[in-house]
Amino acid sequence: MQIVFLLEQVLNGLVLGGYYLLIALGLSLIFSVGGVVNLAHGAFYALGAYAAITVGEQFGFLTGVVLSPVLVGVLGVLFERFLLRRFYAADPILSLLLTFGLAMVAEQVIRILWGAAPLPASMPPALKGPVIIGDFLFSRYRLMLLGIVAAVLAGVWLLLHRTSFGRVVRAGMQRPDMVAALGIRLQPYMTTIVVLGVGTAALAGALFAPVTVVHPAMGVEIITIAFVVVVIGGLGSFWGVVLAALLVGVVRGVTIHFLPAASEASMYVLMFLVLMFRPRGLLGERIEKFER
Amino acid sequence: MDRISPGSRTPILAPTRRTALKIGGGLAAGAVLGFPAIVRAQSDAIRIGHLTPRTGFLGALGDYAVLGIQMAAEEINAAGGVLGRRIEVISEDSINPDTAATKAQRMLDRDGAQVLMGEISSASALAISQTAARNKRVFLSTGARSDTLRGRSCNRYMFSIDIPNTMMVNAVGSALLRDGMVKGKGFYTLTADYVFGHDLRRAAKTFFDRNGGMLIGDELVATDVTDFSPYLLKIRQVRPDIVCSNLAGNQVTNLIKQYAEYGLKAPIVGFNLNTADAWAAGSGNLSGIWPTVWYHTLDVPASKAFVATFTKKHGKPPENHAWIEYISLKILAQAMAETKSTDSEALIAYFEKGAEFDILKARKARFRDWDHQLIQEAYPFSVKAKGADKWDLMELGTVVPAPDVAMETLYPTREQNPCSL
Numbered sequence A: 001m002q003i004v005f006l007l008e009q010v011l012n013g014l015v016l017g018g019y020y021l022l023i024a025l026g027l028s029l030i031f032s033v034g035g036v037v038n039l040a041h042g043a044f045y046a047l048g049a050y051a052a053i054t055v056g057e058q059f060g061f062l063t064g065v066v067l068s069p070v071l072v073g074v075l076g077v078l079f080e081r082f083l084l085r086r087f088y089a090a091d092p093i094l095s096l097l098l099t100f101g102l103a104m105v106a107e108q109v110i111r112i113l114w115g116a117a118p119l120p121a122s123m124p125p126a127l128k129g130p131v132i133i134g135d136f137l138f139s140r141y142r143l144m145l146l147g148i149v150a151a152v153l154a155g156v157w158l159l160l161h162r163t164s165f166g167r168v169v170r171a172g173m174q175r176p177d178m179v180a181a182l183g184i185r186l187q188p189y190m191t192t193i194v195v196l197g198v199g200t201a202a203l204a205g206a207l208f209a210p211v212t213v214v215h216p217a218m219g220v221e222i223i224t225i226a227f228v229v230v231v232i233g234g235l236g237s238f239w240g241v242v243l244a245a246l247l248v249g250v251v252r253g254v255t256i257h258f259l260p261a262a263s264e265a266s267m268y269v270l271m272f273l274v275l276m277f278r279p280r281g282l283l284g285e286r287i288e289k290f291e292r
Numbered sequence B: 001m002d003r004i005s006p007g008s009r010t011p012i013l014a015p016t017r018r019t020a021l022k023i024g025g026g027l028a029a030g031a032v033l034g035f036p037a038i039v040r041a042q043s044d045a046i047r048i049g050h051l052t053p054r055t056g057f058l059g060a061l062g063d064y065a066v067l068g069i070q071m072a073a074e075e076i077n078a079a080g081g082v083l084g085r086r087i088e089v090i091s092e093d094s095i096n097p098d099t100a101a102t103k104a105q106r107m108l109d110r111d112g113a114q115v116l117m118g119e120i121s122s123a124s125a126l127a128i129s130q131t132a133a134r135n136k137r138v139f140l141s142t143g144a145r146s147d148t149l150r151g152r153s154c155n156r157y158m159f160s161i162d163i164p165n166t167m168m169v170n171a172v173g174s175a176l177l178r179d180g181m182v183k184g185k186g187f188y189t190l191t192a193d194y195v196f197g198h199d200l201r202r203a204a205k206t207f208f209d210r211n212g213g214m215l216i217g218d219e220l221v222a223t224d225v226t227d228f229s230p231y232l233l234k235i236r237q238v239r240p241d242i243v244c245s246n247l248a249g250n251q252v253t254n255l256i257k258q259y260a261e262y263g264l265k266a267p268i269v270g271f272n273l274n275t276a277d278a279w280a281a282g283s284g285n286l287s288g289i290w291p292t293v294w295y296h297t298l299d300v301p302a303s304k305a306f307v308a309t310f311t312k313k314h315g316k317p318p319e320n321h322a323w324i325e326y327i328s329l330k331i332l333a334q335a336m337a338e339t340k341s342t343d344s345e346a347l348i349a350y351f352e353k354g355a356e357f358d359i360l361k362a363r364k365a366r367f368r369d370w371d372h373q374l375i376q377e378a379y380p381f382s383v384k385a386k387g388a389d390k391w392d393l394m395e396l397g398t399v400v401p402a403p404d405v406a407m408e409t410l411y412p413t414r415e416q417n418p419c420s421l
Helices: A003-036 A040-058 A063-083 A092-115 A139-162 A164-174 A177-179 A188-208 A219-232 A237-258 A260-277 B019-029 B057-076 B096-107 B122-135 B165-176 B196-211 B231-239 B249-262 B275-279 B301-314 B320-339 B345-353
Strands: A130-133 A136-139 B046-052 B087-093 B115-118 B139-141 B159-160 B185-194 B214-221 B240-246 B268-270 B288-294 B364-367 B381-383 B394-396
Touching: A003 A136, A003 A139, A003 A219, A003 A237, A003 B165, A003 B231, A040 A063, A040 A092, A040 A188, A040 A219, A040 B275, A063 A188, A063 A219, A063 B268, A092 A219, A092 B231, A130 A139, A136 A139, A136 B122, A136 B231, A136 B381, A139 A164, A139 A188, A139 B057, A139 B165, A164 A188, A164 B122, A177 B231, A188 B240, A219 A237, A219 A260, A219 B046, A219 B231, A237 A260, A237 B231, A260 B214, A260 B231, B019 B159, B019 B288, B046 B057, B057 B087, B057 B249, B057 B301, B057 B320, B087 B096, B115 B122, B122 B231, B139 B320, B139 B394, B165 B196, B165 B268, B165 B288, B165 B381, B185 B196, B185 B231, B185 B345, B196 B214, B231 B249, B231 B275, B240 B249, B249 B268, B301 B320, B320 B345
Parallel strands: B046 B087, B046 B115, B115 B139, B139 B159, B185 B214, B185 B240, B240 B268
Antiparallel strands: A130 A136, B288 B381, B381 B394
């Protein structure tokens, strides 16, 4: 009985971790390659949720979930081309101010376009309800989410590790100057990374819209957690972020079970412990450009 | 940190990690603090300092409150104002209790506010009420529902408009008793972890004890929790007869959505729900019995007229916080007009002597002189199977207390309420 229950909570934590992961992965990639902490990342997550609902009302839930990351990805192209690009070589305070300001602008734009009140969202009735195996109960929708997260993860990993695109990106993380010396412009790669990053964030927004409250400040709420996940995982490490997201999810779930009052603090305690023993994060690599 | 000039060929350059993380963390934390609204004041108007949450888990409700109070001010001013002067409402985001108290003091000192109004958060309302008492100015606490606020923490400058937690529990309780859903049943409650939730849990516990219900489990939930799945799994393990929400704001919406997602068998009821939170849940997610202080489908002519005007102006029906802010400013305007004064002592005397106010319900309301609560009707509701539109989701139950019973019946009695002014 107790074992089954613990398993439920762990699995549940994995889903929660998967949700954090979709947002943190992009944040980590954009920081690793561009050196920019994108505080507007939460805004793309929120826009993903709003776009999915708006499209979904016309063309159905599935179309909304598929189209929303594409639409937000297009915004990502504009964001990288016209704003972010100017700040890679600048003092980090400037890009932080830019993305912080952009996050506020996005929140107000959402208020103007969709209103301040939360937007209602439901999942198709077919996806609602639990999966029950013996004593084991789980949400059908979340089980499906876990599959989607795993697929996205596999896709991103293959892209980074099994393609020539990925090789340039990984080289760019470590030695941008050397990549440039070899005659490769990193900028188109950076555009793609930003599109990928904000696209996965939008996908998280679209998938979680039926589960959580869709309101203008939802992006601000998530960015702190995503940031903590990136810090725990370690910069530049694909598996570090994956591990950290899942760890944060499971730790939160298990703390709620045994020590509910500490559930909100558990994530920060975890970060504290990790940074104490591994200042670069769990699997953080030594990236030369960040070590000066 | 070394830099490369903008003209450099190196396409991408990163800052040191340490600096970026530090600033990033600071900014992320700062993002929740928000920015004050910019205010312009006019000289001869009667100024009202209005504070309500515009951000955070009660933010969606606060936006309706602002729409409601603005509409009341426009109507009052269109009819010539009060005492020949315009009413000017200064609305600001109260953010948290500390900021609320600071802003309240500033509104009195710098903006020349005559009276303070507003709030949804019981914690912020408490802070403002203390500022009001120190400055000897009236504070109309519009949306805060904590019993403690009007009990142990009451003061003679604060008047509470919304129904108290005890009333909400009794409103739902009357429907539960009717359906035989209390005696011998095991309840599992989820409680918002701040003064309001604790207070509501106390009222709920009193109700269960008096009527033979058992509280078999309770969880305190932090106000920024958005994922309830671990709690749902835990509840399922305990297998209560009825799950009961003592949550607030966005929390309720999250719970409703995820409760439907997990498809737990036990029926869910709640002792607190605001219409905006119910609307945000999405179709097919809400179920159970809940209380409401007012709803836009209420069958009272004055209420219908208010709903029609509001809907025409904003393209959506008013939420209960729009209603409460609207009637609160009207109550204040009536008091100022009748006493021909904006002086706090004169207003208190007028409220205390039992003046009646039309609050768009079947029966008129009045303040109780010994604890300054507005005594009014409330309604339990269940969920409509098929509403006329997306706003129409409540099947209002019979008004409580029943029309032939004294309105005060469901409020805390003098023995139960430790208020001394």
